[in-house]
Amino acid sequence: MIDTELELLESHACFGGVAQRYQHVSASCQAPMRFSVFIPPHQSGDKLPVVTFLAGLTCTDETFMTKAGAQRYAAELGLILVAPDTSPRNTRIPGEDKDWDFGSGAGFYLDATEAPWAKHYQMHHYVTSELSALISQHFPMSSQRQGICGHSMGGHGALVCGLHHPEQYQSISAFAPVSAPSQTPWGQKAFSHYLGPNQNQWRWYDGLELLQDSAGTNHTPILIDQGRDDPFLEKELKTEWLGALRDDRLRLRWHEGYDHSYFFIASFISDHLAFHAQILRS
Amino acid sequence: MIDTELELLESHACFGGVAQRYQHVSASCQAPMRFSVFIPPHQSGDKLPVVTFLAGLTCTDETFMTKAGAQRYAAELGLILVAPDTSPRNTRIPGEDKDWDFGSGAGFYLDATEAPWAKHYQMHHYVTSELSALISQHFPMSSQRQGICGHSMGGHGALVCGLHHPEQYQSISAFAPVSAPSQTPWGQKAFSHYLGPNQNQWRWYDGLELLQDSAGTNHTPILIDQGRDDPFLEKELKTEWLGALRDDRLRLRWHEGYDHSYFFIASFISDHLAFHAQILRS
Numbered sequence: 216m217i218d219t220e221l222e223l224l225e226s227h228a229c230f231g232g233v234a235q236r237y238q239h240v241s242a243s244c245q246a247p248m249r250f251s252v253f254i255p256p257h258q259s260g261d262k263l264p265v266v267t268f269l270a271g272l273t274c275t276d277e278t279f280m281t282k283a284g285a286q287r288y289a290a291e292l293g294l295i296l297v298a299p300d301t302s303p304r305n306t307r308i309p310g311e312d313k314d315w316d317f318g319s320g321a322g323f324y325l326d327a328t329e330a331p332w333a334k335h336y337q338m339h340h341y342v343t344s345e346l347s348a349l350i351s352q353h354f355p356m357s358s359q360r361q362g363i364c365g366h367s368m369g370g371h372g373a374l375v376c377g378l379h380h381p382e383q384y385q386s387i388s389a390f391a392p393v394s395a396p397s398q399t400p401w402g403q404k405a406f407s408h409y410l411g412p413n414q415n416q417w418r419w420y421d422g423l424e425l426l427q428d429s430a431g432t433n434h435t436p437i438l439i440d441q442g443r444d445d446p447f448l449e450k451e452l453k454t455e456w457l458g459a460l461r462d463d464r465l466r467l468r469w470h471e472g473y474d475h476s477y478f479f480i481a482s483f484i485s486d487h488l489a490f491h492a493q494i495l496r497s
Numbered sequence: 498m499i500d501t502e503l504e505l506l507e508s509h510a511c512f513g514g515v516a517q518r519y520q521h522v523s524a525s526c527q528a529p530m531r532f533s534v535f536i537p538p539h540q541s542g543d544k545l546p547v548v549t550f551l552a553g554l555t556c557t558d559e560t561f562m563t564k565a566g567a568q569r570y571a572a573e574l575g576l577i578l579v580a581p582d583t584s585p586r587n588t589r590i591p592g593e594d595k596d597w598d599f600g601s602g603a604g605f606y607l608d609a610t611e612a613p614w615a616k617h618y619q620m621h622h623y624v625t626s627e628l629s630a631l632i633s634q635h636f637p638m639s640s641q642r643q644g645i646c647g648h649s650m651g652g653h654g655a656l657v658c659g660l661h662h663p664e665q666y667q668s669i670s671a672f673a674p675v676s677a678p679s680q681t682p683w684g685q686k687a688f689s690h691y692l693g694p695n696q697n698q699w700r701w702y703d704g705l706e707l708l709q710d711s712a713g714t715n716h717t718p719i720l721i722d723q724g725r726d727d728p729f730l731e732k733e734l735k736t737e738w739l740g741a742l743r744d745d746r747l748r749l750r751w752h753e754g755y756d757h758s759y760f761f762i763a764s765f766i767s768d769h770l771a772f773h774a775q776i777l778r779s
Contacts, residue, residue: 227760228726228752234760284566284763444510470510478509478516481566 221353224249230290231256234280239349243341245334246303250346251276253286253296254354264360264495265295265350266386266488267342269369269376272401273320276300279366282477288485292492295356299338299346301368306335316401317408323396324365324372325420327409336409339420343376343383362386362491366480367447368393368401374422374437381433386494388438388487390480391445395423395453402451423456430462437465438490440483442473503635506531512572513538516562521631525623527616528585532628533558535568535578536636546642546777547577547632548668548770549624551651551658554683555602558582561648564759570767574774577638581620581628583650588617598683599690605678606647606654607702609691618691621702625658625665644668644773648762649729650675650683656704656719663715668776670720670769672762673727677705677735684733705738712744719747720772722765724755 225236232255241248257263266289268279279285279298289296302322304311308331311318327336351358363384365373370392377387396402397417406417418424441454448454458467473479507518514537523530539545548571550561561567561580571578584604586593590613593600609618633640645666647655652674659669678684679699688699700706723736730736740749755761 227756227758228724228754228764229760230764281759282563284569286760286763287566287767442510472510474509476509477563478511478568481568482510482512485569 221349229253230286232286232290234286236276241303241341241345243337243345244303246306248303248341249276249300251280251298252350252354253280253289255290255293255295257293257355261355262357263293263295263355264362264492265297265356266362266364266491267297267299267347269324269342269363269365269372270298270301271365271367271369272301273315274301274369275320278477282481283484284481285484285488288488292488294488294492294495295350295354297346297350299342302338303335308332308335317404321368321405323368323402323405323409323420324375325409328416329409329411332409338372339376342372343380347383360385360495362388362495364388364487364491365392366390367452367475370394370439371396371402371422375420375425377435377437378422378425378429378433379419381435384435386491387435388490390440390483390487391442391447391452391475392422392439392454393452394457395421397421397424399451399453423453423460426457426460426462426465433464435464436490436494438487439465439467440470440479440487441467442470442475442479444472445475447475503631511535512568514568514572516568518558523585523623523627525619525627526585528588530585530623531558531582533562533580534632534636535562535571537572537575537577539575539637543637544639545575545577545637546644546774547579547638548644548646548773549579549581549629551606551624551645551647551654552580552583553647553649553651554583555597556583556651557602560759564763565766566763567766567770570770574770576770576774576777577632577636579628579632581624584620585617590614590617599687603650603687605650605684605687605691605702606657607688607691610698611691611693614691620654621658624654625662629665642667642777644670644777646670646769646773647674648672649734649757652676652721653678653684653704657702657707659717659719660704660707660711660715661701663717666717668773669717670772672722672765672769673724673729673734673757674704674721674736675734676739677703679703679706681733681735705735705742708739708742708744708747715746717746718772718776720769721747721749722752722769723749724752724757724761726754727757729757
């Protein structure tokens with residue numbers, strides 16, 4: 216039996232709804248996990264669409280909720296927002312806190328297969344299955360209407376989760392995603408430790424590969440925003456490679472002068488939530 | 498000669514404008530000081546109204562800019578936003594970092610008269626004179642059109658700065674202000690160390706006293722928002738004492754369920770900026 220007990224850590228009135236933070240024991244990750252949630256104002260009995268936001272390297276479940284200014288739009292649009300943490304924490308795996316781009320805060324939203332990470336780092340299953348079921352059980356969510364969004368490492372996560380589970384996620388969006396992690400340093404470092412040296416195992420978690428492989432079979436609409444002054448664009452993100460696919464599912468917008476920060480996310484999150492709401496409410 | 502050189506620490510495109518962070522050597526505080534600023538999209542040659550936001554205990558110049566979601570509204574309304582730090586830092590005054598409610602992060606926006614604080618803790622003069630002049634010199638600001646806003650300790654600061662300088666600030670607003678610091682623990686602790694034991698010296702920095710003293714002579718409009726579930730209301734804020742004055746200048750709004758957090762500020766900052774803009778642009 217899965218322990219679905221939630222411990223409420225914080226609760227704040229916000230834009231007529233409520234912003235909360237919970238901890239629970241994750242069966243997938245065999246560790247306590249935290250997540251943040253925003254429930255918009257609604258009527259008793261309502262079942263609301265939900266957008267899950269996956270944050271980037273070094274972030275926690277709190278980052279998006281405190282920095283993106285998303286609640287105002289979610290309140291207007293009637294969307295539940297969910298933000299998981301970016302990895303398990305305090306697992307006692309040696310070296311888990313040593314690097315900022317690997318281990319704690321850098322779970323890459325995948326299910327690790329290699330020791331010692333495999334025991335706890337099961338973030339893909341956690342996000343797409345366990346957390347989604349937990350939200351559905353405890354909050355007024357319509358499990359038939361889910362979108363997924365993310366930033367940087369979380370943009371990679373949104374592409375991978377969304378493209379592998381079209382029955383679950385009807386809309387995908389990303390800010391400055393790690394678009395081809397098999398070919399860029401953050402991704403290669405993470406994949407080699409979490410998934411091992413066999414690069415055939417990496418393809419399942421590579422947004423660029425997935426977009427190519429799913430052309431014609433998966434029809435989920437994707438919105439991506441990318442700043443042209445993003446310092447990680449050239450070496451880590453390679454967002455232009457997604458654009459080069461000329462994939463009809465993908466709307467890729469370039470923004471002059473914008474960088475990789477939450478000031479960029481805040482500036483365009485309203486468009487992302489409107490994109491998700493338009494699909495999820497149709 | 499005052500050294501008005503600004504060192505740019507960060508610059509991010511944001512809502513069509515720019516969010517920046519600067520450091521400079523403050524003549525008032527005889528220390529390096531940091532501030533954050535948002536410049537909305539504007540035409541060359543424009544002179545824009547400015548709202549200075551004073552943050553609360555433990556905050557820095559970054560807190561409001563990252564957590565309040567204010568830039569969207571400032572961009573729409575054509576307002577410059579300025580957020581100073583909450584105290585000088587790294588002054589080498591013994592014990593400056595010992596307490597979270599006194600010293601670093603807790604300058605209380607006053608000009609200290611007591612050793613060892615008086616040398617550096619000159620935040621009232623810094624905010625109302627030095628920083629204001631610096632912004633006017635370096636940014637497209639109309640020095641004739643200034644409003645001041647703040648939260649908690651910064652709400653106290655906004656009331657005191659605004660009420661003492663009606664020629665400078667045409668509008669005042671506050672979230673959950675420390676309304677009567679002479680009579681509440683945070684204020685009494687700070688005032689006794691910064692201003693000494695003579696409570697006659699404290700009156701100049703007490704919002705409740707100032708409102709009473711300036712009735713009929715000062716006509717600056719004041720907007721205050723207060724959450725009814727604010728855990729500091731009963732012991733530290735005493736916002737109801739302001740309401741009890743039945744002062745025509747003051748519009749005090751109570752919000753059921755809201756607490757002391759930035760989720761509260763984010764929920765109502767649009768009303769505050771609209772309030773300031775309506776006065777400053779008239």
